[in-house]
Amino acid sequence: MSHETTSKRHTKTVTKLLLVTVGMFGFGFALVPLYDVICDITGLNGVVNLQAADHDGATVDEDRTVTVEFIATVNGNRPWTFKPEVRRMEVTPGELHTVTFRTTNGQSEDTVSQIVPSVAPGLAGRHFRKTECFCFTEQPFEAGENRDMSVTFFIDSRIDERTNTVTLSYTLFDLGAGDDPDFDPEDAELHANTR
Amino acid sequence: MSSATDTAHHGHDHHHAPPYGITRWLFTTNHKDLGVLYMSFGLLMFFIGGAMAMIIRAELFQPGLNLVDPYFFNQMTTMHALVMIFGAVMPALTGLANWLVPVQIGAPDMALPRVNNWAFWLLPAGFVLLLATLFMPGGAPASGWTMYPPLVLMLGDSFPFLIFAVHILGISSIMGSINIAVTILNMRAPGMTLMKMPLFVWTWLITAFLMIAVMPVLAGAVTMLLTDQYFGTSFFNAAGGGDPVMFQHIFWFFGHPEVYILILPAFGIVSAILPTFARKPLFGYSSMVYATASIAFLSFIVWAHHMFTVGLPLAGQLFFMYATMLVAVPTGVKIFNWMATMWRGSMTFETPMLFSIAFVLLFTVGGLSGVMLALAPVDLQYHDTYFVVAHFHYVLVTGTIFAIMAAVYYWLPKWTGHMYDEKLGKIHFWVSVISVNVLFFPQHFLGLAGMPRRIPDYALQFAEFNMISSIGGFVFGFAQLLFVWIIIKCVRGGEKVTDQVWEGAQGLEWTLPSPAPYHTFETPPVVK
Ligand code: HEM
Numbered sequence: 009m010s011h012e013t014t015s016k017r018h019t020k021t022v023t024k025l026l027l028v029t030v031g032m033f034g035f036g037f038a039l040v041p042l043y044d045v046i047c048d049i050t051g052l053n054g055v056v057n058l059q060a061a062d063h064d065g066a067t068v069d070e071d072r073t074v075t076v077e078f079i080a081t082v083n084g085n086r087p088w089t090f091k092p093e094v095r096r097m098e099v100t101p102g103e104l105h106t107v108t109f110r111t112t113n114g115q116s117e118d119t120v121s122q123i124v125p126s127v128a129p130g131l132a133g134r135h136f137r138k139t140e141c142f143c144f145t146e147q148p149f150e151a152g153e154n155r156d157m158s159v160t161f162f163i164d165s166r167i168d169e170r171t172n173t174v175t176l177s178y179t180l181f182d183l184g185a186g187d188d189p190d191f192d193p194e195d196a197e198l199h200a201n202t203r
Numbered sequence: 204m205s206s207a208t209d210t211a212h213h214g215h216d217h218h219h220a221p222p223y224g225i226t227r228w229l230f231t232t233n234h235k236d237l238g239v240l241y242m243s244f245g246l247l248m249f250f251i252g253g254a255m256a257m258i259i260r261a262e263l264f265q266p267g268l269n270l271v272d273p274y275f276f277n278q279m280t281t282m283h284a285l286v287m288i289f290g291a292v293m294p295a296l297t298g299l300a301n302w303l304v305p306v307q308i309g310a311p312d313m314a315l316p317r318v319n320n321w322a323f324w325l326l327p328a329g330f331v332l333l334l335a336t337l338f339m340p341g342g343a344p345a346s347g348w349t350m351y352p353p354l355v356l357m358l359g360d361s362f363p364f365l366i367f368a369v370h371i372l373g374i375s376s377i378m379g380s381i382n383i384a385v386t387i388l389n390m391r392a393p394g395m396t397l398m399k400m401p402l403f404v405w406t407w408l409i410t411a412f413l414m415i416a417v418m419p420v421l422a423g424a425v426t427m428l429l430t431d432q433y434f435g436t437s438f439f440n441a442a443g444g445g446d447p448v449m450f451q452h453i454f455w456f457f458g459h460p461e462v463y464i465l466i467l468p469a470f471g472i473v474s475a476i477l478p479t480f481a482r483k484p485l486f487g488y489s490s491m492v493y494a495t496a497s498i499a500f501l502s503f504i505v506w507a508h509h510m511f512t513v514g515l516p517l518a519g520q521l522f523f524m525y526a527t528m529l530v531a532v533p534t535g536v537k538i539f540n541w542m543a544t545m546w547r548g549s550m551t552f553e554t555p556m557l558f559s560i561a562f563v564l565l566f567t568v569g570g571l572s573g574v575m576l577a578l579a580p581v582d583l584q585y586h587d588t589y590f591v592v593a594h595f596h597y598v599l600v601t602g603t604i605f606a607i608m609a610a611v612y613y614w615l616p617k618w619t620g621h622m623y624d625e626k627l628g629k630i631h632f633w634v635s636v637i638s639v640n641v642l643f644f645p646q647h648f649l650g651l652a653g654m655p656r657r658i659p660d661y662a663l664q665f666a667e668f669n670m671i672s673s674i675g676g677f678v679f680g681f682a683q684l685l686f687v688w689i690i691i692k693c694v695r696g697g698e699k700v701t702d703q704v705w706e707g708a709q710g711l712e713w714t715l716p717s718p719a720p721y722h723t724f725e726t727p728p729v730v731k
C-alpha cells in the first residue's frame with residue numbers, strides 16, 4: 009500500500025469519526041426536546057400541563073375520593089411569603105375545586121415571579137387538570153404587594169385506582185427583575201401575557 | 204509503506220537520534236516521546252490529586268471541623284476527582300496506548316502524529332485553567348465532580364474556568380481517541396487481523412469509540428450549564444421551564460460510559476500480563492473481545508443507576524436495575540477467563556504479576572459492591588454514602604490504578620532497557636495492597652452505617668473506621684513516592700535486559716531490542 013492511499017484512508021476514517029463526534033454533540037442537545045417528549049408521552053416526572061384544561065365533559069366518579077395535598081416553597085430563601093390556605097383536601101374525581109395561595113413579596117422592590125408546579129406521584133401528573141392557574145404565566149409583584157392567587161383544578165377520573173393521595177407542589181422563583189433599574193412592571197405584565 | 208525505497212525516501216529526517224533539549228518535547232510527534240509525556244503528566248497529576256486526598260483524609264481523621272474550612276473541603280473532594288479522572292488516569296492510559304499500540308500492531312507511529320502532539324499539549328493548558336481556580340478569590344469548584352445544577356451555577360468565578368477546562372480536556376481526549384482508533388483500524392501490519400490483535404489494542408479500540416461517543420455529550424452538557432448561567436437559557440432552570448434532573452440524565456449518559464473508559468484499557472493490560480507470568484496463552488481470547496464489546500454496549504443503557512433517588516418511575520427503576528445487573532455477566536466472563544488463564548499455569552510472582560493478581564481479586568470486590576448498588580431498593584439507602592465511595596475506589600484504585608502500575612513495571616524494562624529493582628517493586632506492591640485495603644475497606648462499613656459522602660465532619664460513631672481509613676490513606680499515599688523512586692532508578696540504570704525481557708512474554712513489542720529504538724517497525728513485520 010502506497011503512502012498516498014494510506015493518508016487517504018486516514019482522511020476517510022478521521023472524517024467518519026469526526027462526523028460521529030459532531031453527531032453526538034448534537035445528540036446531547038437533542039436529548040433536551042427528547043426528554044420533554046418522553047415525559048409528555050409517558051406522563052413521567054410529574055410534569056404538569058401549563059395550558060388550561062377543559063372541564064366540560066369530565067366524568068365524575070362518585071365512588072371514590074382522592075386526598076390532594078398542597079406544598080408551597082420559595083426558591084433560594086428569597087423574602088417571600090407563599091402559603092396555601094389549606095394543606096390538604098378530599099376531592100371526588102371530576103369535581104372542580106379552587107384553592108388560593110397567599111403570596112407576599114417581602115422585598116422593597118418590584119419584581120416578577122414564576123411559579124412552577126410539580127405533581128407527585130409523577131404518573132398522576134397528567135390526571136391533575138387545571139382549568140385556571142397562576143402558574144400559567146409569570147406573576148409581577150410590586151414592592152411589598154400581598155395578593156391571593158388561585159388555582160382551579162379537577163382530578164381526572166381516569167387516574168389510577170391505586171392512587172389515593174396526590175401532592176401538588178409549587179415552587180416560587182423570583183426572577184429578580186427588581187435589580188434592573190429600567191424595570192417596568194407593565195412591561196413585565198405584557199411579557200407575561202404573551203408567553 | 205511497504206517497500207524499502209519508500210521508507211528510505213520518507214525517513215530521511217527521521218533516522219538520526221532524537222533531538223535534545225526542551226524543543227524535543229514541545230514539538231515531538233514521536234509516539235514514544237508522547238507516550239512518555241502523557242505518562243509523566245499523569246504521574247504528576249496523580250501526586251497533585253493525591254495531595255488533595257491527603258487533605259481530605261487528614262480532615263476526616265477525627266470528628267469535628269479540625270483542619271480546613273468546610274468550603275475548602277468541598278473544593279478538595281471536587282478537585283481530587285477531576286484531577287484524578289481527567290488528569291491522572293485518562294492521560295496515563297492514553298500514554299500507554301501511545302507507547303504500546305503502534306509497537307503491538309507493527310506500525311511505525313500513530314496515524315496522526317501532529318494531532319497527537321496537539322492533543323497532549325491541550326492537557327497542561329486545561330489543567331492550568333482548572334488548577335488556577337485554587338488561587339482565585341472564592342476558590343476552586345466545590346460542587347462535586349458531577350457538576351449538578353443548580354449548585355454548580357453558584358460557584359462564582361471558578362465556574363467558567365471549570366467549564367472551559369472540561370471543554371479543553373474533552374477536545375484533547377476526542378483527538379487522542381480518534382488518533383488511536385485510526386491507528387488501529389488503518390495501520391496494522393500485514394497479517395494482523397482484528398482477531399489477532401493483542402487485547403490491550405482491542406480494549407483501547409473500544410475505549411476510543413466510547414470516548415468519541417460520549418465526550419461530546421459531556422461537552423454539550425457543560426455548554427448548556429454555561430448558557431444557563433450567562434445567556435439566559437433555561438435548560439436546567441425550573442423557573443424558566445427547564446429541569447435540573449435532566450442535567451443528571453445527560454451527565455450520566457456520559458458518566459457511566461466514562462467509568463468504562465477508565466477500566467477497559469486496564470482489562471487489556473491485565474490480559475497481557477497474566478498469560479506472561481502464567482506461561483499459558485490467554486484463556487478465551489475471543490470471548491474476551493465479545494465481553495468487552497458487550498460491556499461497552501451495555502454501558503449506554505444503565506446510566507440512571509446513578510439516579511435511583513431522583514424519583515424515577517417504577518418501570519424506569521426496574522429497567523435500569525436489570526440492565527445494570529446484566530453488566531455483571533460479561534464482567535464475570537472476564538474474571539473467569541483470567542482465573543482460567545492462571546489455572547495450572549507455571550506461575551511466577553514478579554511485581555507486574557502481583558499487581559495483576561491483586562487487580563483480579565480487588566476489582567471483583569468493587570464489582571460486587573457495584574451489584575449491590577445496582578439494586579434499586581437497596582441503593583435508596585446506599586446512595587451518596589461512603590459505600591459508594593468504597594465501591595468506586597475499589598474499581599478505580601485497586602482496579603485501574605493497580606493495572607497501570609502493573610503495566611509500568613511490565614513494560615518499563617522494554618522502555619528503558621534496564622530491569623527495575625525487583626525487591627523495591629515487591630515492597631511497593633505489598634505496602635500498597637495492604638494499605639489500600641485498610642484505606643477503603645472500612646468505608647464499606649461507614650457507608651452501610653449511614654455516613655454520607657462529601658462531608659467534612661461526622662457523627663462520633665464513625666470515628667474509629669475513619670481513623671483507620673485515614674491511616675491507610677497516609678501509608679498508601681507515601682508508598683507511591685517509592686514507586687517514583689523505582690521508576691527514576693530504573694531509567695538511570697540497572698541490570699540490562701534481553702529483548703524478550705520476560706520468559707513468557709509474547710507479542711511484537713518483545714521482538715524489538717531493549718530499550719526500543721526511537722523508530723520502530725518502519726518496515727512492517729509480517730504477522731503469521
Ligand atoms: C459490575 C460492574 C458495576 C456495577 C454493577 C456498578 C454499579 C454502580 C452503581 C449502581 C452506582 C451508583 C451508586 C450510587 O450513586 O448510589 C455506581 C457508582 C459508581 N461507579 Fe460503579 N458499577 C460497576 C463497575 C464500575 C466500574 C468498572 C467503575 C470504574 C472503573 C465504576 C465507577 C463508579 C463510579 C466512579 C461511581 C460513582 C460516581 C459518583 O457518584 O461520583 N463502577 N456504580
Ligand SMILES: [Cu+2]
Binds near residue numbers: 459462505506508509
Ligand atoms: Cu454507572
